Amino acid sequence: MNPFIGYHLATSNNFPPYSQKLQEYWLAANGLFLRSHRRELEICLQIAQTQVxxxxxxxxxFRLKVPxxxxxxxxxxxxAASINPQQEILFYLGVTNNQWWCHTPLQTASSTHVLSLESALDKSYTDSFVEMHSHGTLAAYPSSADNQEEKGKFRVFAIIGTLNTIPTIYTRIGIYNHFFDINPNQIFELPPQVKCLN
Incomplete structure (x- = not known):
C-alpha cells in the first residue's frame, strides 16, 4: 500500500471524508478523478474521461476555503514586475487569519528564468499557497522550465506577462505531478486592466 496515495472505487455518488493520504484517485462511472485538500482548498478534478x-x-x-x-x-x-520587465520576478502569496500576504524572496533572475535563493524550509515558502512569477513582455504561459520546477507541489501557480501592453495572467493548480488549468477569477479578484488567459 502506498502511504501517500489512496485508490478508491466510486460505489456511491457521495464522497466519504478525506483520508490521511496526500491524494486520492477515484475510479467512477464517468472516468478517473483526483481528490486532495489543504487548509486553503478542497479539490476534485477529472483526469480521464471514460465509461465504467x-x-x-x-x-x-473546486472549493476555495479562504477569501x-x-x-x-x-x-x-x-x-513591481513592471519596474524591470526584462527580468522575471517571483512572489509567494499566502493567507493568515483570512488576510493575504505577499513575499518576494531573495532570488536570482534573468529574462527567461527566476529562482529563489531561500530555503524550501523557510516559513514564507512552506506557508505560501500561490507561487506567482512574471514573464515580462512575453506571454504568460508556462515554459518547459516552469513545468519541471513546479512538479511535486500542491499549490496554485500563476504567471503574469505582456507587461508592456495589456497585462495578462495564466493560472493553474499543481497537485503533485498533475497540472490543471483554472480560471484566474477562481483565485484572484483581478484589476480591470488584467486579461485572463484561461
Missing part, C-alpha cells in the same frame, strides 16, 4: 459499468458517476469540485486574493495585491505585483 457498475460504478457511480462523480462530479468535480480570494484582493485586486490591490495583484496590482502591486504587476507594478
Amino acid at each position: 459499468a457498475g460504478l457511480q458517476p462523480l462530479e468535480p469540485y 480570494k486574493v484582493p485586486s490591490q495585491a495583484i496590482a502591486e505585483i504587476i507594478n
Whole structure:
C-alpha cells in the first residue's frame, strides 16, 4: 500500500471524508478523478474521461476555503514586475487569519528564468499557497522550465506577462505531478486592466 496515495472505487455518488493520504484517485462511472485538500482548498478534478459499468458517476469540485486574493495585491505585483520587465520576478502569496500576504524572496533572475535563493524550509515558502512569477513582455504561459520546477507541489501557480501592453495572467493548480488549468477569477479578484488567459 502506498502511504501517500489512496485508490478508491466510486460505489456511491457521495464522497466519504478525506483520508490521511496526500491524494486520492477515484475510479467512477464517468472516468478517473483526483481528490486532495489543504487548509486553503478542497479539490476534485477529472483526469480521464471514460465509461465504467457498475460504478457511480462523480462530479468535480473546486472549493476555495479562504477569501480570494484582493485586486490591490495583484496590482502591486504587476507594478513591481513592471519596474524591470526584462527580468522575471517571483512572489509567494499566502493567507493568515483570512488576510493575504505577499513575499518576494531573495532570488536570482534573468529574462527567461527566476529562482529563489531561500530555503524550501523557510516559513514564507512552506506557508505560501500561490507561487506567482512574471514573464515580462512575453506571454504568460508556462515554459518547459516552469513545468519541471513546479512538479511535486500542491499549490496554485500563476504567471503574469505582456507587461508592456495589456497585462495578462495564466493560472493553474499543481497537485503533485498533475497540472490543471483554472480560471484566474477562481483565485484572484483581478484589476480591470488584467486579461485572463484561461
